[in-house]
Amino acid sequence: MASKVISSTIRRTLTKPHGVVFRRHNLSTAAAAAATDYEDESIMMKGVRISGRPLYLDMQATTPIDPRVFDAMNDSGINEYGNPHSRTHLYGWEAENAVEVARIQVAKLIGASPKEIIFMSGATEANNTAVKGVMHFYKDTKKHVITTQTEHKCVLDSCRHLQQEGFEVTYLPVKTDGLVDLEMLREAIRPDTGLVSIMAVNNEIGVVQPMEEIGQICKEHNVPFHTDAAQAIGKIPVDVKKWNIGLMSMSAHKIYGPKGVGALFVRRRPRIRLEPLMNGGGQERGLRSGTAATQQILGFGAACDLAMKEMEYDEKWIKGLQERLLNGIREKLDGVVVNGSMESRYSGNLNLSFAYVEGESLLMGLKEVAVSSGSACTSASLEPSYVLRALGVDEDMAHTSIRFGIGRFTTKEEIDKAVELTVKQVVKLREMSPLYEMVKEGIDIKNIQWSQH
Amino acid sequence: MVSYRSEVVSICRALFRARRHQYPHYNLREYTKRRTLDGFRMNKKLTDQSKVNEAYAEAKAQLVVLERSVKLYSLYPPKTKNIMEF
Numbered sequence: 001m002a003s004k005v006i007s008s009t010i011r012r013t014l015t016k017p018h019g020v021v022f023r024r025h026n027l028s029t030a031a032a033a034a035a036t037d038y039e040d041e042s043i044m045m046k047g048v049r050i051s052g053r054p055l056y057l058d059m060q061a062t063t064p065i066d067p068r069v070f071d072a073m074n075d076s077g078i079n080e081y082g083n084p085h086s087r088t089h090l091y092g093w094e095a096e097n098a099v100e101v102a103r104i105q106v107a108k109l110i111g112a113s114p115k116e117i118i119f120m121s122g123a124t125e126a127n128n129t130a131v132k133g134v135m136h137f138y139k140d141t142k143k144h145v146i147t148t149q150t151e152h153k154c155v156l157d158s159c160r161h162l163q164q165e166g167f168e169v170t171y172l173p174v175k176t177d178g179l180v181d182l183e184m185l186r187e188a189i190r191p192d193t194g195l196v197s198i199m200a201v202n203n204e205i206g207v208v209q210p211m212e213e214i215g216q217i218c219k220e221h222n223v224p225f226h227t228d229a230a231q232a233i234g235k236i237p238v239d240v241k242k243w244n245i246g247l248m249s250m251s252a253h254k255i256y257g258p259k260g261v262g263a264l265f266v267r268r269r270p271r272i273r274l275e276p277l278m279n280g281g282g283q284e285r286g287l288r289s290g291t292a293a294t295q296q297i298l299g300f301g302a303a304c305d306l307a308m309k310e311m312e313y314d315e316k317w318i319k320g321l322q323e324r325l326l327n328g329i330r331e332k333l334d335g336v337v338v339n340g341s342m343e344s345r346y347s348g349n350l351n352l353s354f355a356y357v358e359g360e361s362l363l364m365g366l367k368e369v370a371v372s373s374g375s376a377c378t379s380a381s382l383e384p385s386y387v388l389r390a391l392g393v394d395e396d397m398a399h400t401s402i403r404f405g406i407g408r409f410t411t412k413e414e415i416d417k418a419v420e421l422t423v424k425q426v427v428k429l430r431e432m433s434p435l436y437e438m439v440k441e442g443i444d445i446k447n448i449q450w451s452q453h
Numbered sequence: 454m455v456s457y458r459s460e461v462v463s464i465c466r467a468l469f470r471a472r473r474h475q476y477p478h479y480n481l482r483e484y485t486k487r488r489t490l491d492g493f494r495m496n497k498k499l500t501d502q503s504k505v506n507e508a509y510a511e512a513k514a515q516l517v518v519l520e521r522s523v524k525l526y527s528l529y530p531p532k533t534k535n536i537m538e539f
Contacts, residue, residue, distance in 0.1 A: 041533050041534060042533070043533055050536075051536065051539065052533050052534045052535055052536045052538070052539060053531060053533055053534065053535045053536060054536055055535070055536055055537060056480070064480070067476070067481060067518075067519075067522040067526060068515075068518055068522070070522065070525075071518050071521060071522045071525075074525075313488075313491070368536050408484065409480035409481065409483070409484045410480070411480070411483045411487075411537070413537055414480075414537060417536070417537065
């Protein structure tokens with residue numbers, strides 16, 4: 001009898017649909033109870049009080065794991081715990097099979113052969129291996145690397161490391177819409193160029209580079225073409241044959257997979273040689289020694305498989321949401337600038353600058369929306385992001401940039417709420433701003449002679 | 454010709470009505486609702502029997518995954534409500 005009561009209570013509590021906060025039944029008055037309930041439910045962190053979990057609009061930083069991917073990882077993680085490199089027993093064989101299945105899934109997404117995929121710990125390790133590995137292998141004959149000013153920090157830092165070792169690096173400037181100038185790329189290629197590294201989809205502004213044309217140029221000059229496609233796979237159609245890619249970095253946690261795993265595509269025909277960063281037992285074709293993280297790799301494979309099936313559906317949904325967001329904000333505010341080209345863009349990334357508003361205060365007021373600002377990666381300093389600076393955006397506009405990341409799980413109501421909160425905050429700040437008053441009266445801010453007091 | 458209409462309808466109902474088939478997490482809950490509805494809508498017009506069988510098998514497999522996943526996720530509900538649920 002007691003067990004029935006217990007089991008029914010457990011069943012009831014386990015099937016509550018909403019986020020559970022077990023309310024203490026206070027004996028005080030309703031008002032006091034309500035106040036206490038609010039106190040219990042709000043979150044207090046880093047000196048900020050938020051009334052609930054913010055809505056997540058930062059898909060470029062990372063994405064939540066899709067439950068279907070999580071499910072695929074569980075069974076294997078619990079049961080197939082062997083080392084995939086153990087050749088002598090069932091546990092090793094099972095784990096190796098699982099890793100090979102994941103390899104095929106990743107390869108199918110990008111149009112490659114499974115033998116060309118090397119699993120790594122993420123896109124950062126893949127970028128490091130690609131940039132440093134290729135150049136170190138060909139260091140006697142090739143001394144020059146070409147990259148852009150808007151690359152991810154790991155690529156830029158690897159290039160800086162190479163510069164310290166004596167290589168020469170050309171950082172190509174980008175046009176104001178964020179795209180690479182193909183003529184400049186053509187001119188920059190020298191006989192001793194060992195690598196061209198240009199990312200497919202920029203993580204800050206979301207522009208898609210003209211990959212086919214760049215691949216064509218690299219093919220003509222016989223230079224290996226490396227691309228950081230962490231933000232691109234599963235979102236835009238990627239084909240390594242069409243784009244003529246020699247090396248491609250991929251990351252799992254940007255496509256609803258687990259964190260801590262990524263892959264590097266290394267072309268086999270014509271063969272790209274590189275020096276490994278991790279030396280050891282020669283796993284992964286000798287290019288990345290170390291035990292394969294079976295559970296994570298399985299998750300990566302499942303995420304790629306899912307992304308291939310859902311790409312079209314997600315693209316339609318996200319495009320609709322992006323238009324809703326942009327139109328919603330533009331209807332109620334003026335002085336909103338989209339950073340980066342609108343035509344050649346991945347729809348899930350919207351980087352907006354609001355004129356006459358101060359960036360830090362805008363972010364402080366947007367605590368109920370989880371977004372990222374332009375200077376996220378360099379947030380220790382107060383400098384605006386180097387990507388926006390490379391686009392030629394003015395300092396004041398670069399400071400007020402906000403990056404909205406829309407993804408598979410974002411809902412229309414979340415977008416509406418984000419629009420409402422952003423507009424409210426910007427309007428509030430502009431009302432307090434004397435600069436905005438002056439602009440309204442028609443004074444041109446750039447031609448003001450500020451007097452010293 | 455075997456019609457799967459009754460089974461399809463039962464799956465649809467199972468995926469929507471039963472409270473135990475809902476995630477405690479706002480985003481996942483909304484996504485599941487939308488995706489199942491759109492999934493059924495997209496396959497509504499299929500006439501080729503092999504395609505219908507394929508879609509039905511896929512729906513059944515997804516139901517198994519969904520049930521397991523919802524059970525697991527319900528064991529780890531979020532500790533505070535999402536802003537959208539106020």
